[in-house]
Amino acid sequence: MPAExxxxxxGMVTPLGATAAESAKAWEEGLFASCxxxxxxxxxxxxxxxxxxxxxxxxxxxxSGSRRMLKYMSGAAVLGCVAAREALAEAAVKExxxxxxxxxxxxxxxxxxxxxxxxxxxxxxxxxxxxxxCDLLGKRGLSATNPLLSFKILANMPPCLISILEGIRGPxxxxxxxxxxxxAAILEAWQAVSSGKADCAxxxxxxxxxxxxxxxxxxxxxxxxxxxxxxxxxxxxxxERADAxxxxxxxxxxxxxxxxxxxxxxxxxxxxxxxxxxTFAAAPAILCGLACLSKQSKISISGVDAQTFEMExxxx
Amino acid sequence: xxxxxxxxxxxVSPIGIGRQEFWNALTQGMSGIAPISLFDARSFQVxxxxxxxxxxxxxxxxxxxxxxxxxxxxxxxxxxxxxxxxGLTSFDEGTLLHLGTSLETFDLEKVIIDGKPDFKAVATRxxxxxxxxxxxxxxxxxxxxxxxxxxxxxxxxCSACAAGTQAIGHSFQAVRSGRFRKAxxxxxxxxxxxxxxxxxxxxxxxxxxxxxxxxxxRPFDSERQGTVLGEGAAIFVLEPLEEAASAGKDILAxxxxxxxxxxxxxxxxxxxxxxxxxxxxxxxxxxxGISAEQIMHVNAHGTxxxxxxxxxxxxxxHVLGKHWExxxxxxxxxxxxxLIAAAGAVETGACLLPIVxxxxxxxxxxxxxxxxxELNHVRNPGERFLGxxxxxxxxxFGGQNASLVMRxxxx
Numbered sequence: 001m002p003a004e005x006x007x008x009x010x011g012m013v014t015p016l017g018a019t020a021a022e023s024a025k026a027w028e029e030g031l032f033a034s035c036x037x038x039x040x041x042x043x044x045x046x047x048x049x050x051x052x053x054x055x056x057x058x059x060x061x062x063x064s065g066s067r068r069m070l071k072y073m074s075g076a077a078v079l080g081c082v083a084a085r086e087a088l089a090e091a092a093v094k095e096x097x098x099x100x101x102x103x104x105x106x107x108x109x110x111x112x113x114x115x116x117x118x119x120x121x122x123x124x125x126x127x128x129x130x131x132x133x134c135d136l137l138g139k140r141g142l143s144a145t146n147p148l149l150s151f152k153i154l155a156n157m158p159p160c161l162i163s164i165l166e167g168i169r170g171p172x173x174x175x176x177x178x179x180x181x182x183x184a185a186i187l188e189a190w191q192a193v194s195s196g197k198a199d200c201a202x203x204x205x206x207x208x209x210x211x212x213x214x215x216x217x218x219x220x221x222x223x224x225x226x227x228x229x230x231x232x233x234x235x236x237x238x239x240e241r242a243d244a245x246x247x248x249x250x251x252x253x254x255x256x257x258x259x260x261x262x263x264x265x266x267x268x269x270x271x272x273x274x275x276x277x278x279t280f281a282a283a284p285a286i287l288c289g290l291a292c293l294s295k296q297s298k299i300s301i302s303g304v305d306a307q308t309f310e311m312e313x314x315x316x
Numbered sequence: 317x318x319x320x321x322x323x324x325x326x327x328v329s330p331i332g333i334g335r336q337e338f339w340n341a342l343t344q345g346m347s348g349i350a351p352i353s354l355f356d357a358r359s360f361q362v363x364x365x366x367x368x369x370x371x372x373x374x375x376x377x378x379x380x381x382x383x384x385x386x387x388x389x390x391x392x393x394x395x396x397x398x399x400x401x402x403g404l405t406s407f408d409e410g411t412l413l414h415l416g417t418s419l420e421t422f423d424l425e426k427v428i429i430d431g432k433p434d435f436k437a438v439a440t441r442x443x444x445x446x447x448x449x450x451x452x453x454x455x456x457x458x459x460x461x462x463x464x465x466x467x468x469x470x471x472x473x474c475s476a477c478a479a480g481t482q483a484i485g486h487s488f489q490a491v492r493s494g495r496f497r498k499a500x501x502x503x504x505x506x507x508x509x510x511x512x513x514x515x516x517x518x519x520x521x522x523x524x525x526x527x528x529x530x531x532x533x534r535p536f537d538s539e540r541q542g543t544v545l546g547e548g549a550a551i552f553v554l555e556p557l558e559e560a561a562s563a564g565k566d567i568l569a570x571x572x573x574x575x576x577x578x579x580x581x582x583x584x585x586x587x588x589x590x591x592x593x594x595x596x597x598x599x600x601x602x603x604x605g606i607s608a609e610q611i612m613h614v615n616a617h618g619t620x621x622x623x624x625x626x627x628x629x630x631x632x633x634h635v636l637g638k639h640w641e642x643x644x645x646x647x648x649x650x651x652x653x654x655l656i657a658a659a660g661a662v663e664t665g666a667c668l669l670p671i672v673x674x675x676x677x678x679x680x681x682x683x684x685x686x687x688x689x690e691l692n693h694v695r696n697p698g699e700r701f702l703g704x705x706x707x708x709x710x711x712x713f714g715g716q717n718a719s720l721v722m723r724x725x726x727x
Contacts, residue, residue, distance in 0.1 A: 044439045072583055099580065100595055108474060110452060111420045122424055122433040130431030132424050134510050138359030142514045150515040151583055154419060155453060155474035160714030163578040169592060171576050172716060173486060176453050176474040184471055188486075213449065216439040220447045263409070263466055305454060305470065 002194040006316065007253040008245050009093065009238030010289045011086030011204075013079045015052035015231045015276050019086060022055070023286075024293035032275045035229055040212040046219065051210040052231030052277035057082070066165045072151045076109060077158040079234035080206030084162040091238040093200055094167065096248055103170040103198035105189035106159035107182025109207030109281040112214045117152075121145040158206050162236075170198050176281070179270070179303025183261050183284040186237075186311070190259055193239045200244075204236030204285035209278060223304055224278060231277025235285035237292070252316035253292035259311040264302040271301065284309050320491045321560045321725060322568040324404070324500075324553030326397025327665050328390040330366030330546050330652050334397060339669045345680035345697035347530035347651045349544050354508050361524040362517045364532050365508050366546030366653030381459050384451050385421040390549035390658075391456035391504035392463065398500065399464065402553035403565060407467040410497030413457060414471040414487045415551070416479025418505050418657035419512060421451045456504060468496060474657070477617070478576070478712035479503055481660030484552060485574030485600075485720050491554050498556075503661035504549030513545060519584060521621060531681035533654070535618030535647035536625045536689040543619040546653025550661035557725065567725045569671045572606070572705070575599025579715030585623050586711060590631030596717035597635040597707060604705070604721040609639050611721075612704030613676065615667045616691075617711045618647030619654055624711065626688040632709075633691065644699065645691040647679040660710035664720060667708050670701030671724045 010020040015033030017023035035050035060067050062082045073081065088094065093102060125141035127133030151157050155176045162168065173188050175181035182205040189203035208214060209230035218224045245252050272283055279286060280303070287299040288311055295315055302308040327334065330348025331341035341348070348366045357363045374382060374389050382389025399405065407413060426449055429437035438449060454472045461470060473479045473486075480503025487499035507513065516522050523532050523542035534540040560567055577599065579592035586593065601608060614636075617628055633640045648666045655662050666677050676699045685693065708720040 041436065041439060044436045045443050046439060100577065104578065110450070118422075118424070118427065119433045119435065122427050125424070126428060126431060126433070130428070132428060132510070134356040135359045137424075137510050137514060138357065138361075142360075142518060145514070145518060147518040150419075150519055153422075153515075154476060154713060156418075156476045156479075156712070156714050156716065157583065160578070160583060160716065163580045163715060164582065167580050169578045169580045169595070172475070172578055173482060173576070174473065174475050174716075175471055177472070178454065180470075181454075181472060184469065213435070216435075216443075217447055217450055220443060220445070261469060263468070307469070 004242040005190055005193045005239050005256045006242045006245050007237050007292045008240055008250045009087035009091030010253060010292060011083035012235045012286060012289050013057060013083050014233040014286055015054055018055045018057040020289055020293060024290055027290050028294055033231060033277055038212050050229045051215060052229055054232060069161060069165060072148055073161060074152040075112060075208040075211060075232065076206040077161045079232060080158040081162055081165055083204065083234040084166060084202060084236040087236040087238050088166055088202060091250060093238060097200045099167045099169040101170055101199040102168045103189060103192045103201040104159055104163055104168045104172045105185040105201055105203045106174050107185045107205030107281040108155045108158055108174060108176045109209060110177045110214050110217060111153040111155060112208045112211035117146050117149055168202065178280060178305040179283050179301055180305040180307030182281045183309030186284060186288060187259050187261055189239050190256055193241060200238060200240040202236055202238055205281045206234035207279055207281040208232040209280050228273055229277045231279045233279040233282040233286060235282055235289045237285065237288055254313035254316060257312040257314050261307055261309050264306045264308040266302065268304065269302040318492050318494060319557035320488050320554050320571045321557040322552050323555050323560045323565045324398035324402030325568055325665055325668060326394035327550045327662065328368060328393045329548040329662055330368060333372060338665060339673060342648065342666055342669050342677040343675050343697060345678045349530045349533055349653050355510055357513065360513060360517060362513055362522040363526040364544050366544060367508060368547055377462060378459060381455060385455060387504050387506035388456045388459060391415060392459060394549035394551040395460050395500060398551045398553050404553060406465040409468040411467040412469050412487055412490050412496040412499040413460060413467040414473060414483040414499060414501040415457055416473040416475065416483040416503035416657040417453050418474060418476055418479060419507060420453055421509065422449055422511055424511055475716045476712035476714055477656055477659055478710045478716040478718040479657035481708060481710035481718040481720055482576055484661060484664055485718055487554050488571040488574050491556060499554040500551060501554060502551035503658035505656045505658040506547035507545050507656060508547050516545060533620045533650050534681045535620045535650050535679055536629060536686055536693060537682050538684045538686040540620045540625060540686060542621050543649065544653040546655040548655050548662060549658050550665045568668050569722045570725045571720060571722045573600040573604025573721035575603055576718045581715055583714055586627040588627060590627045592715060592717045593628060593631035593711055594634050596719040600719035600721045606705055608636050610705050611636060611643055611707050612702055613670055613706045614643055614645045615663050615708045616645050616647045617709045618649055620649060629689045629691050641692055643692055644676050644694045646677040646694045648677050650679045650681040660718065664708055667706045667722060671706060674701050676701050
């Protein structure tokens with residue numbers, strides 16, 4: 001018989017707050033994200049388009065003890081690692097579970113390469129005809145490129161960095177790039193704990209939709225309506241068996257009653273979008289986190305990949 | 317719990333398109349590694365790859381998608397082959413589609429406007445003309461849904477070199493548990509573009525021993541210097557074994573066990589103790605309900621990099637214990653190159669060669685076994701498989717590990 005699963009840790013970095021508690025408080029108070037245009041897009045048709053601003057946060061401080069890894073991290077990896085650490089710390093996962101019994105089930109958003117890094121590579125590789133020269137790329141462009149670029153654009157790197165920083169060694173799945181993929185990861189995490197495949201699972205996602213290149217892509221692809229604005233964010237939740245949480249006297253945010261992922265009947269429905277912005281892959285995890293903290297009983301979201309995710313919670 | 321059968325297998329690889337051509341090439345120990353022809357790589361330190369040289373015709377939509385991102389075309393072809401073999405024409409709500417892939421394709425040429433890199437101009441000029449710079453990783457899943465109908469669930473797995481094996485393993489568990497009636501799963505990839513090859517060159521993961529030509533990828537060899545990138549796709553249809561047998565379907569193999577783990581050690585180097593790899597293999601054996609002495613063949617991850625091969629050999633010896641000297645180990649990246657997210661799927665297809673034809677794939681570039689790489693390596697083409705359980709390993713950048721156990725269906 002499947003075991004009852006509860007949420008004992010929540011971590012978030014959203015435009016509404018640099019922690020889960022701050023985000024939930026602002027959400028409950030009905031606040032809106034602060035927005036501003038991206039300076040990188042000045043002089044383009046997007047120069048006055050708003051994007052959500054993240055609250056001030058010092059990654060080196062939030063990831064103390066792991067500072068040397070920051071150079072390997074994309075923006076999404078930083079946000080994901082910060083949110084994951086907050087969730088894991090709240091649930092005291094390191095102290096309570098063997099590392100190989102902790103699973104990691106994650107979503108990741110579109111890759112967002114640094115425009116500056118790509119710019120220099122390409123600038124060094126333009127031939128006399130004004131086009132990309134593979135000859136010059138091999139001779140000059142690559143040596144002008146940060147050798148760590150691949151680590152920043154491979155889609156599995158943000159969750160892998162979480163596993164390295166936090167010592168998570170258990171079963172794992174990483175899906176990309178839209179809301180339904182993170183929803184599937186959350187569903188898998190719930191089932192992994194419920195079935196006993198893992199004692200504990202970290203589930204969530206990070207997405208940097210407000211990165212200039214991602215914002216441009218989203219507008220070009222018609223995935224952001226005129227009235228919508230993109231937001232970068234991350235959220236992770238810790239799932240464990242109810243009996244383990246009770247025995248360890250952990251704070252239980254919510255019990256998971258049910259979760260479903262099925263083909264959407266209508267278009268995109270993102271309850272966060274009006275106040276927080278579109279956070280794409282991160283949105284299902286943020287919604288779950290806010291629901292747990294705000295004692296909501298149900299969430300529902302339909303994303304770009306035309307799948308609807310519903311999850312039901314009960315108070316602890 | 318249902319038993320799970322492979323009823324369809326489609327493949328596009330550097331050594332053959334379609335399962336018979338692929339298995340024939342493996343049987344002969346034929347390498348698909350050659351100088352890069354897709355772009356001018358003469359000034360790159362890395363000049364070799366396993367390219368797809370011939371391209372069967374694609375339907376218009378697939379051909380259009382493949383022009384933007386060639387790996388999407390490979391996924392379509394492999395999927396169509398596997399569906400045909402399994403006697404399927406469409407996905408339905410009981411179908412899980414789970415595909416592994418790795419890196420979005422960025423077209424560097426498109427960043428250049430009027431002779432200089434100009435991101436703002438790209439944003440300005442193309443705002444109403446569709447995406448300009450990158451192709452998202454779910455493009456193939458959307459194309460396949462368009463071609464074969466909407467599946468009950470569509471997953472795009474991005475677990476780097478472990479993605480293909482993860483996709484198959486997770487799909488196996490989903491069909492075994494009855495969550496889905498069937499699964500279409502595997503991996504597709506191509507990093508054979510200037511940014512992909514250049515990026516991996518910068519990581520130092522690729523061999524620059526270009527003079528070796530077709531034998532440059534040398535898993536477990538004392539002179540291995542790094543891996544060689546390849547491209548392609550392998551996609552499988554998984555169905556409940558009893559239902560497939562009742563329907564008179566051709567059953568290629570039965571999958572029995574799967575596990576995934578993290579090293580939690582380094583982004584690019586394996587844990588030198590191989591603990592993540594050991595736990596993945598042991599977990600797959602446990603999931604299959606078998607012991608190490610029942611393993612009769614291992615298809616290694618075997619990249620030809622200094623660190624992976626030594627660590628994997630140690631881990632395989634640890635898991636097999638005293639039996640390691642008698643268990644033949646194949647390393648087929650020596651012939652195909654490293655297909656990254658498609659590697660595990662293509663090599664699962666290579667595992668079907670001994671299961672279906674009774675012949676072990678060789679490691680033809682192996683001349684002298686490297687220190688610490690001691691295993692019962694399959695050196696020569698045509699060696700016979702004695703039957704039994706087969707273990708497939710995949711270990712990815714970022715420290716993700718996945719292992720599968722399969723065998724010939726005993727009815």
